[in-house]
Amino acid sequence: MKLSIIAAVANNGVIGNKNRLIWHMPADLKFFRNKTLGHTMLMGRKTFESIGKPLPGRKTVIITQQKDYKVEGCDVVHSFKDALKLVKNEKEVFVVGGAEIYTQAIEHYYTKTIYITRIFASFDGDTFFPDIDEKHWEMIERNDHEPDKDNKYPFSFMIYKRRKKPIA
Ligand SMILES: NC(=O)c1ccc[n+]([C@@H]2O[C@H](COP(=O)([O-])OP(=O)(O)OC[C@H]3O[C@@H](n4cnc5c(N)ncnc54)[C@H](OP(=O)(O)O)[C@@H]3O)[C@@H](O)[C@H]2O)c1
Numbered sequence: 001m002k003l004s005i006i007a008a009v010a011n012n013g014v015i016g017n018k019n020r021l022i023w024h025m026p027a028d029l030k031f032f033r034n035k036t037l038g039h040t041m042l043m044g045r046k047t048f049e050s051i052g053k054p055l056p057g058r059k060t061v062i063i064t065q066q067k068d069y070k071v072e073g074c075d076v077v078h079s080f081k082d083a084l085k086l087v088k089n090e091k092e093v094f095v096v097g098g099a100e101i102y103t104q105a106i107e108h109y110y111t112k113t114i115y116i117t118r119i120f121a122s123f124d125g126d127t128f129f130p131d132i133d134e135k136h137w138e139m140i141e142r143n144d145h146e147p148d149k150d151n152k153y154p155f156s157f158m159i160y161k162r163r164k165k166p167i168a
Pocket residue numbers: 006007008009014015016017018019020021043044045046047048050063064065066077078079080096097098099100101102104127
């Protein structure tokens with residue numbers, strides 16, 4: 001099993017504000033859907049509540065400390081370790097946020113890939129993506145896009161792979 005992180009991140013590292021996404025970028029939503037369809041997604045309880053419902057065509061695992069938390073159509077676990085146990089037989093599992101869950105996943109050796117949609121604008125926000133340390137992560141692909149009638153900001157799809165050995 002490998003974990004892949006997927007996130008949309010502004011220039012200044014912001015990923016959300018007041019438990020909401022800030023921007024509307026249909027190209028990113030489409031990318032997210034295509035990547036995650038048919039897979040299991042791990043998410044924090046706050047991100048789940050921000051989305052508000054299980055997304056079709058994907059299994060949702062919600063991580064919370066609340067022992068009585070239940071959502072129809074989703075699995076609920078009480079630690080990151082228990083989330084990994086639950087999905088251990090799957091090939092690729094997506095970590096879809098938020099910041100608390102990204103921060104735990106990025107350190108984990110099961111996480112081999114990070115898909116970042118970089119939005120080239122800065123926003124006020126209260127939630128930030130953790131640092132992608134170049135010692136451990138190498139950008140292997142980058143596709144730049146200009147704004148268009150549906151997507152207001154320039155953006156880039158970036159793929160990072162975990163280095164086999166950290167660089168000095
Ligand atoms: N731009 C993007 O790609 C993107 C993607 C996802 C989310 N977001 C944004 O990120 C924000 C939410 O992120 P966040 O960091 O505030 O919250 P979060 O990571 O979604 O959820 C945090 C919650 O997860 C639970 N949790 C975390 N680690 C745990 C552990 N080890 N064991 C048990 N439970 C654990 C706790 O739930 P309990 O409090 O219930 O115990 C905690 O309060 C929103 O603004 C959202 O819109 C952005």
